[in-house]
Amino acid sequence: MDNFAIIFDMDGVIADTAELHQKAWIDFVHKLGLQMSPETFRTKLFGRANREIFNIVLDRQVDDEELNELITKKEHLYRQYAQGKLKPLAGLEDFLKFAQAANIPMAVASSAPQINVEFTLRETNLATYFLHITSADEVERGKPDPQIFEITAQKLGFAPQQCLVFEDSYAGLKAAQKANMKVIGIASTHTADYLSGDYPVVKDFTEVDLKLARKQFDKEDL
Structure with a gap:
């Protein structure tokens, strides 16, 4: 498990x-x-x-x-x-289905206002996959400060080192690392070179599976 x-x-x-x-x-x-x-x-x-x-x-x-x-x-x-223009990132819905089937808890941590998060999840029909949402409405300090990820880990009931974060911005990746979380960069907004660091960077979720997710964790983390 x-x-x-x-x-x-x-x-x-x-x-x-x-x-x-x-x-x-x-x-x-x-x-x-x-x-x-x-x-x-x-x-x-x-x-x-x-x-x-x-x-x-x-x-x-x-x-x-x-x-x-x-x-x-x-x-x-x-x-x-x-309105009417948002679609899930390529491969995302399949990945969410596999993660949900494996009973892996999932949450959203966004710098956007709560109303935008709910709007996006409604437009993409993905709301049912996520146990928790943390938005800009709940934090005092935005990314690259780790606060939003620390709050989300608490909601999920997991230690930070037991959390894997998918991020497309350099500020977000740094915030997650400051929170002592594992990260995978998504090169949808920026180039892979711009996001490069000591973590994997993929173009979208067609390059992500549970094997890659599990590979980010050392045995002592889990």
């Missing part, structure tokens, strides 16, 4: 949302009278919490009331763009 849990980031792991988020961010920032290049979004902002992105883009600390209003408007625009 397997004695580990799997945690999935959402954007770029459960569904390829990078271009939709990029369009929503660039269009929304433009409405604020500012500019954002696609390269800046992909390399410096994608995978970060909205709070951090707005502080970076506006180049100032934003108070909670203004921040919540900005986030609500931006994410509403994103969901308008994404």
Whole structure:
């Protein structure tokens, strides 16, 4: 019997949302009278919490009331763009079925707001595979801080070293490693070279199976 849990980031792991988020961010920032290049979004902002992105883009600390209003408007625009366009990443649903059949607990840990996580899982019909969701609404510090993964491990009832994380952003991979978790990079948003480190990097879940997942753990971890 397997004695580990799997945690999935959402954007770029459960569904390829990078271009939709990029369009929503660039269009929304433009409405604020500012500019954002696609390269800046992909390399410096994608995978970060909205709070951090707005502080970076506006180049100032934003108070909670203004921040919540900005986030609500931006994410509403994103969901308008994404409605009916989200599909599970290639191979993901088969992998989830195999993991569920093996009784491996699974959860989502996303820098997105809770409403976006629920929207994505509903649009992709994948909600039933996950025991828990941790979103940006529950954390004070975004990735690369490990807080979101530490909270998710507690929900699952597993020690951090018994958790495997799938992430598509460098910030997310570093956050999971800081939490003392095993990681596999998904090169859906960034290139494999950009994500490279002391862990496997795959293009999508067609290159992932339970054998690869189990291989990440040493006997003493389990």
